[in-house]
Amino acid sequence: MDRWPDRPTDAAVDSAAQAGCATATSGSFRVIERRSFGRYALLTLLAPEVAAVAQPGQFVMASVPGEGFHLRRPLSLHSVDGERVRLLVEPRGEGSRTLAAAGVADVLSLAGPLGSGFPLDDLSSVLLVGGGIGTAPFQFVADALGARGLPMTAVFGFRDADQARLAGAFDIDDLYLATDDGSVGRRGTAVELAREVGAGPGASVLACGPAPMLAATRAWAREAGLSGFASLEAHMACGTGSCHGCVVRTRRGFLRVCVDGPVFSFDTLALGPS
């Protein structure tokens, strides 16, 4: 009863995770460019080892080395360009504030690429649904889909004009915006916008954003007969599968966001009301 039509299987996600096997690097990488979008920062790092093997939807664990004890923070790979990787950072707590304040020539402690990534090989057309900082992985995804020549539309939802400045960090042709307060783009949520923009039959929905947005996206996709995947965010300690700190409840029990995800099929997730 809880099946979506034409969905790539969990096996596809698992094999995407396997593809990332034994390819992560743990090391120090230099920031070579920093751009600001309001209070958000787009950091470009020279990280050839990471860039060479990264897949869209994967993430890194990163921190600014310094005095005292700090856990690394999980950050989506915003994009990869030759030997460079880009990270989009929202200053939220102390760790992410320090990361967002990193400047050119600063060195980040970083492990990655990590996690499963979006399985892009079996898709025909794609609707990207992003919310807030959850839009972060979608430049990489859009670049990969573009390289495959797949038709793609993106809808991004933000709280307000301040958060909508994140959209400046993206170069996606068919991009629609919404804000909760209507200050930029359509008034409403990313899911309402997705409903309006629509997706062709057989399209796959790739979503990343806050949990309520993911639950609403999944509910809409199901209603529209679309398959899809969601990339989740979680508090992490190790980010590499050791600590079991970042689990999410799924139909297969508690799974680790860091190594079993962060990308899960809509079918696997037990997100809110379904």
Place this chain on the structure above:
Amino acid sequence: MSGPGTERVTTPDLSVTLGGLELAHPVLNASGTFDVIEARRRFGAAALDPFPFSAYVPKTVTLEPREGNPPPRVTETAAGMINAVGLQNPGLDAWLADLDALVDVPVPVVMNVGGGRPEDYLEVVRRVEARLAAGAGAGERLPDIVGYELNVSCPNVGRGGLAIGTEPAETERLTAAARALTGRLLIVKLTPNVTDVVAVARAAADAGADALSLVNTLKALVLDPDTLRPFLGNRTGGLSGPAIKPVALRMVWEIAGTLDLPLIGMGGIASGRDVLEFVACGATAVAAGAVNFTAIDAPRRIVAELREELAVRGLSSLADARGRALG
């Protein structure tokens, strides 16, 4: 000629003997903070060569599978972190079925055992002993499981764990029963969540423990700043990291000043200096925990720093520093 303390020693001896076990250096991993199988999968075998720890302690294994606590399970705190994972593990049968994965670990393995009822701990030890004996009899290549660490100190499980480790009598009963089942190294992992840690330590020692490890995490609470409700799914969790180091040092120091058995110090170890301080308080070895989450090379850095700490003090071996804070 300058005497000891003024002359730089080039290669201080870091080797330690822990209850008959010879270790190349004193740094183990704290259970649940480093998974050799996952680390290999992510970073490749080369990233673990040389192996960062002198002995490997896998995540706690319980008799039955445990789902663990609802998320969120971890978050950073001032100078540390809090966790309420709740001993999520696939259970003993699954662990034994995957024993092969540990065969290539190039250091001794100390199995960390948890449980609900005392009988569950004992059944794990019993079955592991039987499995190892059967494997050895069949000429099977087995991991070098040299002993057990009894986790009687997890603050994040409803039954077992703390309920045993806060009671000297319960700790003594379980330790004695486990002692009767194995000739391997038997370590009891103590909780700091007690008024008198020496009483629990003495109970474990009297019952035949070969060594004690301490401390497990301090039971603690973190609130969600928006809702002012407990942040963790389990509500309370265990505090670890540098924030708890002074507490751990004090407890190691108290026990080492009273009892004569090897101690594995743990609690916020993040540098070579930290290791040296635990050893000065009487620890024979140490375990690095939360710091493993900050970088895969953290333990190697700590060992290198420890060598340097000894060298600049003109100490030719770690043994020369042991117990300096006592008395």
